[in-house]
Amino acid sequence: MRTVKAVGAVNASDPLVALEIERRDVGPNDVLIDIDYAGICHSDIHTARGEWGAIAYPQVVGHEIVGRVAEVGSAVTKHQVGDLVGVGCQSNSCRECAQCQLGHDQYCLNGNTQTYDSVDADGTITQGGYSEMIVTNEDFVLRIPEGLDAAKTAPLLCAGITLYSPLRHWNAGPGMRVGIVGLGGLGHMGVKLAAAMGAEVTALSRGTAKRDDALAFGAQHYLDTTDAAAMRAAWGTFDLIINTVSAQVKITDYLRLLDVDGTLVLVGAPPEPYSVPAFALIGSRKSLAGSTTGGIAEIQEMLEFCAEHGIHPETELITADADEINAAWQRVMDADVRYRFVIDTNTL
Ligand code: NAP
Numbered sequence: 001m002r003t004v005k006a007v008g009a010v011n012a013s014d015p016l017v018a019l020e021i022e023r024r025d026v027g028p029n030d031v032l033i034d035i036d037y038a039g040i041c042h043s044d045i046h047t048a049r050g051e052w053g054a055i056a057y058p059q060v061v062g063h064e065i066v067g068r069v070a071e072v073g074s075a076v077t078k079h080q081v082g083d084l085v086g087v088g089c090q091s092n093s094c095r096e097c098a099q100c101q102l103g104h105d106q107y108c109l110n111g112n113t114q115t116y117d118s119v120d121a122d123g124t125i126t127q128g129g130y131s132e133m134i135v136t137n138e139d140f141v142l143r144i145p146e147g148l149d150a151a152k153t154a155p156l157l158c159a160g161i162t163l164y165s166p167l168r169h170w171n172a173g174p175g176m177r178v179g180i181v182g183l184g185g186l187g188h189m190g191v192k193l194a195a196a197m198g199a200e201v202t203a204l205s206r207g208t209a210k211r212d213d214a215l216a217f218g219a220q221h222y223l224d225t226t227d228a229a230a231m232r233a234a235w236g237t238f239d240l241i242i243n244t245v246s247a248q249v250k251i252t253d254y255l256r257l258l259d260v261d262g263t264l265v266l267v268g269a270p271p272e273p274y275s276v277p278a279f280a281l282i283g284s285r286k287s288l289a290g291s292t293t294g295g296i297a298e299i300q301e302m303l304e305f306c307a308e309h310g311i312h313p314e315t316e317l318i319t320a321d322a323d324e325i326n327a328a329w330q331r332v333m334d335a336d337v338r339y340r341f342v343i344d345t346n347t348l
């Protein structure tokens with residue numbers, strides 16, 4: 001075991017504090033990663049604040065992790081000391097169920113091991129990336145391709161893959177009219193990725209403050225979701241809409257935007273349930289769907305795609321000072337982030 005510095009939550013309401021956590025010994029199939037960067041995902045906040053249910057404290061969150069391999073276990077073949085690598089939302093899975101066999105470890109039927117707030121094989125609760133070091137099974141460690149800027153890459157490990165996977169699953173590409181709702185960490189990646197896939201992209205956001213940014217990210221169109229007339233004019237004009245909003249939206253407003261056979265995919269995860277009238281779907285054979293992150297192979301594919309297309313998240317680098325992270329969390333909750341905070345964990 002080794003003790004490492006971290007920043008974490010001690011309960012659901014108090015600010016995050018500096019603390020120390022234990023990392024397990026490096027097993028034969030493990031990689032020790034010296035973390036350089038950790039992105040701040042809104043899921044970190046939902047989890048630490050107990051919004052998705054009670055959790056065990058102290059809890060160190062963070063599942064957008066980039067760093068260098070510092071040590072490898074005796075049986076490790078995929079990574080070497082010094083490699084630039086990443087860890088995302090899942091850190092292990094059963095590998096045997098039908099979904100794991102398909103490479104869909106994010107949908108492991110036996111429940112995968114999340115990078116934080118999950119029961120690990122040894123019975124301890126996993127602790128995430130707002131820390132100096134992490135020990136992860138080599139199969140769940142991603143190679144960061146050349147050409148990606150390490151300081152900007154961490155958000156790809158959650159925000160990037162969470163949009164890449166549904167865009168691929170629903171075949172975003174030329175001729176498809178794609179809408180991305182909410183321009184935060186996930187949403188801005190959705191705009192960039194869907195545009196790179198060749199889709200006709202519309203960014204949907206409240207007000208017009210993010211309009212110019214959205215067009216610069218590759219959106220062809222911009223829709224102010226607070227403009228009732230513009231929303232009405234857009235009824236029936238989308239094939240695929242991905243909703244990244246962290247709070248409740250009026251779901252029927254977005255189902256109306258779909259054409260016949262269109263799909264609205266929920267990736268944003270507000271704690272309260274949605275209420276959906278049957279008539280919002282049946283009249284035009286619309287689908288309401290959900291999606292979570294992506295499998296390890298697909299995350300690797302997404303990283304290569306971003307390197308090939310020169311896609312980087314828009315990031316704001318902060319130190320690992322607990323007060324600075326608390327202030328960043330407040331700005332995320334206020335939707336005042338352009339577009340992802342990344343913690344420089346070397347400042348711990
Ligand atoms: P974020 O950076 O905070 O972005 C959320 C965006 O939602 C904001 O930028 C804002 O966009 C919009 N929004 C926020 N509050 C709103 C409100 N009250 N009404 C309407 N719009 C509002 O969050 P994120 O990190 O991208 O995460 C977004 C959601 O996805 C979270 O719920 C997170 O837990 C979830 N998530 C899911 C997965 C998955 O696997 N499915 C993975 C990661 C995250 P505008 O200002 O542009 O309107």
Ligand code: ZN
Nearest residue numbers: 041043158159
């Ligand atoms: Zn996340």
Ligand code: ZN
Nearest residue numbers: 094097100108
């Ligand atoms: Zn499985």
